[in-house]
Amino acid sequence: MSKRKAAFYSMTIPALLLFFTFHTFPTLQGIFYSFTNWDGYSDGYDFVGFKNFKALFTDENVLNAYLFTFKYAIVVTVLINVISLLIALGLNSKIKFRNFFRGVYFLPNVLGVLIVGYIFNYIFANAIPTIGEALGSETLAINILGSEKWAWVGIVIVAVWQGIAFNTILYLAGLQTIPRDLYEASDIDGAGKWETFRSITFPMLASFFTINMVLAMKNSLMVFDQIVALTGGGPGRATQSIAMLIYQGGFQGGEFAYQSANAVIYFIVIVIISVVQLNFLQKREMDA
Template structure:
């Protein structure tokens, strides 16, 4: 047993050193006026109280949740549709699975810069119009399109794993009973892959709530501040705007928000699984 402890100890030390210690240090700084350098003083809950009065914070939260909800729904609808198609008996099924997974292995920043060029040059040249990323009302749609395109790949793999657990006998029995494609999906397929749906929904929403790289590559929070997410605001304000302690408090609040949202979402979806 002692051998196992010695095997785990290096990983535990690294985890504490690079995760736990910075978290505790950040928690401490959130109660100070530390700008990221020099001296600092203890200010108590002032940073946390100021968050609810800051329009920048509120706008960033509204944008982030709007983006995350739309992207989560689109990602799972498209991923499930593609997974159902790939699970059917079609030609080149294995090759198509590999092709659909390619976006997931590409670096987000590289993908973002490529799409930035396409939105700015190729799309207007082919379809007319202007760059949607330069329009405050439409820029978020461009970010959604890119984020969904890249996120769908991972969700497809999860849904395919779930679809392969469904016995073929159930499909045959439903067909003998006269059930059509849509009825088989609602009564047989979806109830059996409900746990996989729960996993994808929770992970998708969590990941989209932390959106950062896509925005940096596509709009950098603009035009103006129309696409500034919470993560981007924490980064720019904390490391470039002299608001280290203030944005650290924001980060801690947002961490709690994401955990609570994930737990509530998980509880609701798990209850729904039991009713299917």
């Protein structure tokens, strides 16, 4: 065996073993348990077939968690991409301290999600209400994280604030690939800023838009850390996402097998949404 092949196998095989041990095997184990009634801590279990999967479709808590997660994911995905694209366009223009602002906007991406969540928890629960009381504003004096109606808005604010960093960098990279000749020709033809954006900038950013939309949607559907740090799924179950429900029911509520079935279903849902979204946006790229 040549030294090159030996080096290849010495790096590849350990990586594959680690991936199988900590990713593939637990996944297969979870699928196996989804067909049982194991509670997560007892010694024995029985096979129940598709009973867990059938029960999911009539479980009100599961349905509410799906509705909340989809609502949250759609709002966050749209806001992240709109705001990050606007920021990228601004940072790509000729402004002072452009590189400094690029670093500032990327900073949230390197911060831990839980750390950011706990900081915003303090802001929403203490800082803003204190300021609201000082100003005599009843609206600001309320802790929105304690409201069943508005708690999800606080989670959206944190997710968008942290999520725009990565998307902005990708859009900036995309803007660098657009030939300046196109903009010069557009100026000669007398096209306005909106027409230039609609006819040149956005079509040329189509592939980056696809990547950002798919990643933002996928990350939003898997929301967990922000909810742990901000609301814990409350008040009540108002902000309980699917990931949060799986964690609470599977590891704290004695529903390991049942929530394993929920995780299998949710994995399939995420894959379907990602594939459909990717195909639709890629088709749009070709049309553009």
